[in-house]
Amino acid sequence: MADIERVVEEVLKKFGVKCLKDEQRMILDCVLDKKDCVAVLPTGFGKSLPFQAYLPVKRALLRDDSFGKVIVCCPLVSLMQDQVRKLTSLGLVTAAFKGTDKETDELIQAGKVDIIYASPESLVGDSQWRSTIQRLNVTVIVVDEFHTVVTWGGLEADKEDKVFRKWFRRVGEIRSYFPEASLLALSATCTKTIKKRVIEVLGLKDYTNITVSPNKENIKYTVKKVYPNIESSLLWILDSFRDLKKEFPRTIFYCNSIRDVGRVYNFIVSELSDVTNIENMVEMFHSETTEDKKKKKKKKPLEKLTEDSVLRIIVATSALGMGVNVYACHNVIIYGPPRCLIDFVQETGRVGRDGEQSCAFLMYYGQQLRNVDQDVKDFLTSTDCRRLQLLKTFLSESELKLVQGTRIHTCCDICDTGCSCNSCSSTILEKYMTNLSLDDVHVMETSSSDSDAVSYEYESDEDLDEIKST
Known part of the structure; x- marks a missing residue:
């Protein structure tokens, strides 16, 4: 076995991985060969491993320290925390994210951290910190979740x-700080328009393009139109939770x-x-x-999500999103529908990572x-297959035809309704939700408008903190 193959195999064992998928190996080869790479791979694929x-x-x-540092431009603190925690537990490299605390920032600036995670606001927007890290020997720049260059940074x-966050549109400047470093751009979701814009922002010309369809066949899409009333719309969750208790399936x-x-949280818990x-x-x-609030619990919500725990439901914004590997x-x-289909694909991509x-x-x-x-409206109001409607934004016509030939009753609620296989099955939670009709919602909404009905509103973030402390 060639020396590099033996080394890769040994390193992967330490990560608990037997072998790399073809696309993962292509990414690793690119960074080893100092080549630029743009990779669009589905959620749960393992984009970060290479x-x-x-x-x-x-x-x-090399058996020395000439391999340099890796800088990861990352959009979310939760994502940085998750990856740093995993790398630290392995002990193969030192990893930290800028902004953890003063001591950590000093270690990064002193060159004592191998993989440095930081936001665009730090890497591009903080001139003092930027000038300090320019003295480091950075050999690889990673722009993680690169679609946010457009979705959060906007078009030209x-x-x-x-x-939303102006420094995202300037992440291409990082390349000028380390002109000899290779650049790796990663995302799970990217439309053709966004990809073109990101390539311009990052100044990519000669690069390796790696793309896998975002179609996740093991996820069924179901849409329900409800009345604008949390109590009536979510009554089915209460029913299912009371019936199942600790057997309630883990849900985001x-x-x-x-x-x-x-x-929503107040309604469910109350x-x-x-x-x-x-x-x-x-x-x-x-x-x-806040960190103070998180410390009131023995374990933080994200830690509970990434392991086997009693946590059954976590109510969250998109802050719980990209790159978090939910167990x-x-x-x-x-x-409530996300603004764009990219956000929808990101949120749905948190589930089914084990292929179930x-x-x-x-x-x-x-x-x-x-x-x-x-395109979100078209997806919600579609009378044909929702999966095909969703993928129109991401795939070519030829790719869509391949998807069309694999549809079954577990594809979406529309395909389920039209299925005549007589062997359709539903998940436990799906059965509870599909029993909810608009007529039921209307009845519940009317009854919940009585004068003594409880309102599950809160007036401020302070009230929200009070909710969690009770």
Whole structure:
């Protein structure tokens, strides 16, 4: 066996992996050969493993410290925390993210950290920190979740003061700090328009392109139109939780705002207050979840998600998103449609990573369609296969034809309705949800409007914190 093959095999064993998928090996070869690479691979594919294994492989081959550092430009703190925690537990390399604390930042600047995670705001927007890290020997630059360059940074025509995070549109500047470093751009979801824009921003010309279809055949898409009333729309969750208790399937519940997260969480926990250990079985997570608040629990919500625990439901915003490897989760509920289909694919991609049959439920009411992209509206109102409607944004006509030939009743709710195989099966949670009709919702909504009905609203973030402390 060639020396490099032996080394790669030995390093992978330490990661608990037998071998790399073809696309993962292509990525590793690119960074080892100092070539640029753009990789679009589905959620759960293992996009991070190649660049994380790069330094241990290089170290074993060179047997010295000339392999340099890896800088990872990352959009979310939760994602950085998750990856740093995993790498630290392995002990193969040192890893940290800028902003953890003063001591960690000093270690990074002193060149004592192998894999450095940082946001665009730090890498591009912080001139003092930027000038310090330019003295480091950086051999690989990773732009993780590169679609956010556009979805959060905006298109070229968009005004800078109107975009969500302006420094995302300038991440290409990182390349000028380390002109000899190879650049690896990774994402799970990318439309043709976004990819073209990102390549321009990153200044890529001669690069290896690696793409795998975002189609995840083990996820069934189900859409339900509901009335704008949390209590009536989610009563089925209470029924299923009371019936199943600790056997309730682990579920991620996405909301579009911190306010909705608080309302949904308060509703579930308050109505199930008589269920033993409910405060540990239901959690919430959003961008304003403070470290002080997290420390009140023995384990943080993200830690509970990535291992076998009593946690059954986590109510979250998209802050719980890209790159988080959720353990044994096969259900995701999305309350209110995401603005674009990329966000939808990202959120549904948190489930079914083990290949088991999974379900993605999207609940919406008419007013929520005002601020979403047209392709989201087309997906929600489709009368044909939702999977094909979803993938139109990402795949070519020839690729869509291949998907069309593999559709079965587990494809989406529409294909399920039209299926005549007489052997259709549904997940436990799916059975509870599909029993909910608009007529039922209307009845519940009417009854919940009585004067003594409880309102599951909260007025501020302070009230939300109070909810969690009770």
